[in-house]
Amino acid sequence: MSTAMTTPAATAPVIELHALCRTYRTEEVEVRAVNNVSLTVERGEFVAIMGASGSGKSTLMNVLGCLDRPTSGEYRLAGSSVADLDRTELALLRNRRIGFVFQSFNLLSRTTALENVELPLLYSEPLVPQRQRRTRATSALEAVGLGTRLKHVPSHLSGGQQQRVAIARALVTEPELLLADEPTGNLDSRTSIEIMDLLQKQNDAGLTVVMVTHELDIAEYCRRIVVMRDGEIIRDEVNTDRRSAAAERSALDAAEQRAKLA
Ligand SMILES: Nc1ncnc2c1ncn2[C@@H]1O[C@H](COP(=O)(O)OP(=O)(O)O)[C@@H](O)[C@H]1O
Numbered sequence: 001m002s003t004a005m006t007t008p009a010a011t012a013p014v015i016e017l018h019a020l021c022r023t024y025r026t027e028e029v030e031v032r033a034v035n036n037v038s039l040t041v042e043r044g045e046f047v048a049i050m051g052a053s054g055s056g057k058s059t060l061m062n063v064l065g066c067l068d069r070p071t072s073g074e075y076r077l078a079g080s081s082v083a084d085l086d087r088t089e090l091a092l093l094r095n096r097r098i099g100f101v102f103q104s105f106n107l108l109s110r111t112t113a114l115e116n117v118e119l120p121l122l123y124s125e126p127l128v129p130q131r132q133r134r135t136r137a138t139s140a141l142e143a144v145g146l147g148t149r150l151k152h153v154p155s156h157l158s159g160g161q162q163q164r165v166a167i168a169r170a171l172v173t174e175p176e177l178l179l180a181d182e183p184t185g186n187l188d189s190r191t192s193i194e195i196m197d198l199l200q201k202q203n204d205a206g207l208t209v210v211m212v213t214h215e216l217d218i219a220e221y222c223r224r225i226v227v228m229r230d231g232e233i234i235r236d237e238v239n240t241d242r243r244s245a246a247a248e249r250s251a252l253d254a255a256e257q258r259a260k261l262a
């Protein structure tokens with residue numbers, strides 16, 4: 001095992017990209033899906049990555065999540081250069097440090113919420129004993145408000161509940177970085193606010209979050225907004241007027257109460 005992996009600097013930024021490129025080659029053409037991107041994300045940030053379809057957001061997220069390697073340039077994750085790691089080390093790093101949430105939830109359909117959330121612990125190192133896997137998955141589901149749905153399979157849950165299971169699954173390994181690619185893309189606006197409330201609470205508790213969205217009103221819940229076009233970062237700004245999903249939820253609840261009483 002390389003020293004890059006065993007001595008991560010606690011003070012290093014969670015993400016450091018330097019002149020990162022990811023090129024796709026087909027027989028005729030070469031697509032620079034990510035083109036010369038440099039980006040630093042510090043611990044505790046909440047970054048939205050925006051941009052039109054095809055601008056390279058998912059390609060960038062796949063590299064950030066160590067699901068794909070850059071064609072050129074450097075990626076340091078929590079101080080470790082990802083290029084120095086072999087496949088096994090990369091898989092371990094991913095399991096230990098990164099949680100993923102996708103637009104399509106990606107839950108196993110014949111498997112209960114509890115078993116879905118236990119799954120990442122099955123591949124953890126050191127091994128997590130069965131009883132502890134169950135306890136940790138149960139608390140992760142309770143933390144996302146699904147303590148009464150442990151034995152439900154995905155088809156017996158709403159879209160918002162399925163996404164909350166996926167968030168519990170992403171958080172059960174206690175990662176330092178949560179990557180979410182369009183996590184509210186399949187959800188109605190009320191449910192989107194609930195999901196953003198969860199993510200904001202996790203971020204307030206110290207988790208670093210990088211989230212792709214193409215909706216500005218969702219990006220406005222983040223602390224920083226990065227905009228991509230044709231594989232490049234064309235804007236990178238602090239969001240000084242951040243929306244609070246918790247406040248909006250209470251306002252919606254209060255309005256519903258009033259409507260019921262009227
Ligand atoms: N596996 C692939 N092979 C070839 N080209 C790809 C592949 N994946 C994405 N691309 C191309 O790379 C560019 C960026 O795609 P993507 O990262 O999916 O953008 P976004 O997520 O912003 O919609 C697009 O032009 C897309 O067609």
Ligand SMILES: [Mg+2]
Nearest residue numbers: 054057058059
């Ligand atoms: Mg995409």
